Amino acid sequence: MSDxxxxxxxxxxxxxxxxxxxxxxxxxxxxxxxxxxxxxxxxEDKKIxxxxxxxxxxxxxxxxKNIKKILLIKELLDEGYSLDGAVKKIExxxxxxxxxxxxxxxxx
Amino acid sequence: MSDxxxxxxxxxxxxxxxxxxxxxxxxxxxxxxxxxxxxxxxxEDKKIxxxxxxxxxxxxxxxxKNIKKILLIKELLDEGYSLDGAVKKIExxxxxxxxxxxxxxxxx
DNA sequence: TCATTTTTTGTAGATTATTTACAATTGCAA
DNA sequence: TTGCAATTGTAAATAATCTACAAAAAATGA
Numbered sequence: 001m002s003d004x005x006x007x008x009x010x011x012x013x014x015x016x017x018x019x020x021x022x023x024x025x026x027x028x029x030x031x032x033x034x035x036x037x038x039x040x041x042x043x044e045d046k047k048i049x050x051x052x053x054x055x056x057x058x059x060x061x062x063x064x065k066n067i068k069k070i071l072l073i074k075e076l077l078d079e080g081y082s083l084d085g086a087v088k089k090i091e092x093x094x095x096x097x098x099x100x101x102x103x104x105x106x107x108x
Numbered sequence: 109m110s111d112x113x114x115x116x117x118x119x120x121x122x123x124x125x126x127x128x129x130x131x132x133x134x135x136x137x138x139x140x141x142x143x144x145x146x147x148x149x150x151x152e153d154k155k156i157x158x159x160x161x162x163x164x165x166x167x168x169x170x171x172x173k174n175i176k177k178i179l180l181i182k183e184l185l186d187e188g189y190s191l192d193g194a195v196k197k198i199e200x201x202x203x204x205x206x207x208x209x210x211x212x213x214x215x216x
Numbered sequence: 217t218c219a220t221t222t223t224t225t226g227t228a229g230a231t232t233a234t235t236t237a238c239a240a241t242t243g244c245a246a
Numbered sequence: 247t248t249g250c251a252a253t254t255g256t257a258a259a260t261a262a263t264c265t266a267c268a269a270a271a272a273a274t275g276a
Binding site: 133134135145149164165166167168190 | 233234235236244
């Protein structure tokens with residue numbers, strides 16, 4: 001194995017660690033997804049999405065899975081679904097996303 | 109191609125977009141890397157690492173490349189390098205990391 | 217159309233997180 | 247031990263986010 005490939009492999013294993021540990025604030029999620037923070041909070045109020053908030057009043061934190069779901073909701077809204085419609089539609093795809101994340105993280 | 113594989117592919121192309129857009133605050137970087145915020149600011153003062161701060165006084169922002177470099181520095185310190193030593197050692201590996209990131213983002 | 221509901225958006229005042237800039241402390245090598 | 251490198255502490259100011267109110271806009275259905 002060449003030196004170069006070795007480093008690529010190190011990067012790969014780091015990336016899974018990276019995804020595992022990744023936790024992001026609402027401002028960054030807003031920039032990543034292009035959804036206003038106000039809207040993200042509203043969706044959470046309506047139980048459409050969730051975050052990792054430790055206690056009431058503390059800042060919201062989002063992991064990779066949270067962000068994935070947000071982007072999926074957004075996609076469905078763009079397709080014309082209502083929020084409730086999106087929630088109903090979403091179950092199957094969420095499961096696929098989760099199994100995909102689990103594959104990434106657990107290197108299965 | 110099965111439905112399942114299709115979704116996996118969608119996830120993959122999303123991930124590259126995700127990495128491209130990913131921007132993280134100092135608190136999150138601290139949690140991801142396990143390096144105190146105080147230390148991250150010190151390293152930046154000493155020009156060891158950099159961030160995407162828009163203006164003086166605004167909060168620091170870090171992208172994927174920034175975080176990669178921080179983790180690399182940490183690794184070298186653990187191996188016994190001094191900060192200056194790490195900076196000198198790092199050039200070649202930074203280049204490899206960058207080309208690796210560029211491959212991920214540009215799907216080359 | 218009109219009324220109702222859903223969804224987005226605005227904002228004030230309080231709180232949390234980060235900033236800079238000072239300095240103190242710790243660790244290490246000559 | 248002396249000097250430099252590196253980390254850590256902290257106060258006061260600012261930035262970002264919080265909740266809780268409400269208003270505006272968009273979608274739905276009679």
